[in-house]
Amino acid sequence: AQSVTQLGSHVSVSEGALVLLRCNYSSSVPPYLFWYVQYPNQGLQLLLKYTTGATLVKGINGFEAEFKKSETSFHLTKPSAHMSDAAEYFCAVSQNDMRFGAGTRLTVKP
Amino acid sequence: DGGITQSPKYLFRKEGQNVTLSCEQNLNHDAMYWYRQDPGQGLRLIYYSQIVNDFQKGDIAEGYSVSREKKESFPLTVTSAQKNPTAFYLCASSAGTGGLNYGYTFGSGTRLTVV
Numbered sequence: 001a002q003s004v005t006q007l008g009s010h011v012s013v014s015e016g017a018l019v020l021l022r023c024n025y026s027s028s029v030p031p032y033l034f035w036y037v038q039y040p041n042q043g044l045q046l047l048l049k050y051t052t053g054a055t056l057v058k059g060i061n062g063f064e065a066e067f068k069k070s071e072t073s074f075h076l077t078k079p080s081a082h083m084s085d086a087a088e089y090f091c092a093v094s095q096n097d098m099r100f101g102a103g104t105r106l107t108v109k110p
Numbered sequence: 111d112g113g114i115t116q117s118p119k120y121l122f123r124k125e126g127q128n129v130t131l132s133c134e135q136n137l138n139h140d141a142m143y144w145y146r147q148d149p150g151q152g153l154r155l156i157y158y159s160q161i162v163n164d165f166q167k168g169d170i171a172e173g174y175s176v177s178r179e180k181k182e183s184f185p186l187t188v189t190s191a192q193k194n195p196t197a198f199y200l201c202a203s204s205a206g207t208g209g210l211n212y213g214y215t216f217g218s219g220t221r222l223t224v225v
Contacts, residue, residue: 009150034213043114043200043216044153090152098143098214102152 002027002093006101014109019063019078021104023091026072032094033074035065038103039087047089050074061085081108112137116201116217122225123188123195131186131220133201140205142184143214146170147198156199159184188222196224 007022025031032051036044048059055067061084065076074091086108091101114135123129135142141160145153155168159178173192178184184203188195198221202214 036216041119041198041219041221043116043218044202044214045216046213049213097155097158100145100153102150 002031002095002099004091004093004099004101006089006091006104008104009102010105010107012107012109013081015083016080019076019081019085019106021076021089021091021106023065023074023076023101024072025074025091025093027093027095029095030069033065033067034092034094034098035059035063035074035076036090036092036100037061037087038090044090047076081106083108083110114201114203114215114217116199116220118220119218121220121222123222124225126190128187128189129222131188131199131201131222133184133186133217134182135184135201135203135215135217136182137203137205137215138181139203139215140181141203142178143202143204144168144174144176144184144186145200145202147200147219153200156186195222197222 003026005024034049035047038044048057050057050067058064063078088103088105090103117132143158144156154170156174157176159165175187200219201217204214205212
């Protein structure tokens, strides 16, 4: 069965610092992987996705993620955090259906 | 613009009442989903539908019911059998079944509170 583990329920960074949100997946076949962002009292918005091809995927708002099959990871990064990046981030894996991680809340300090 | 509309945004329910949450999409997506979100638990699948007049239970279907009479609409009823209904409910849709390589489009959610 497919599953997703997000390491760290809460991550805090300073404005301008590197953002790194960790995601590991479990899947019996090559998966489709996604990152979503959720602002307070809103739905989820797709940030980026990996299906096939290039393992480094670029998304919206300057985020990117790298699919590493050997590490079963799909970590989300952004070189320089902005105050507007403060939100909750969800990693998801899809085979027959979409499975979401528990989420990581990102706080950005001025 | 195409998207998913959930209504109402906030809903209050008395003990023993059934309430229905609305979800409408104009994306021409075949598949629609209902998730429940509780703090620290991520999203849990309640029901999903891949085609009109057909739907399947997700992981936490007990105490909920759905219908899919039209492609655009997938309402969720929270029945009195649901013992802990206070949560944030999210509706989503996708062009392909299971989300596959399309990803999901989400509505803005309905926050249900039992009073």
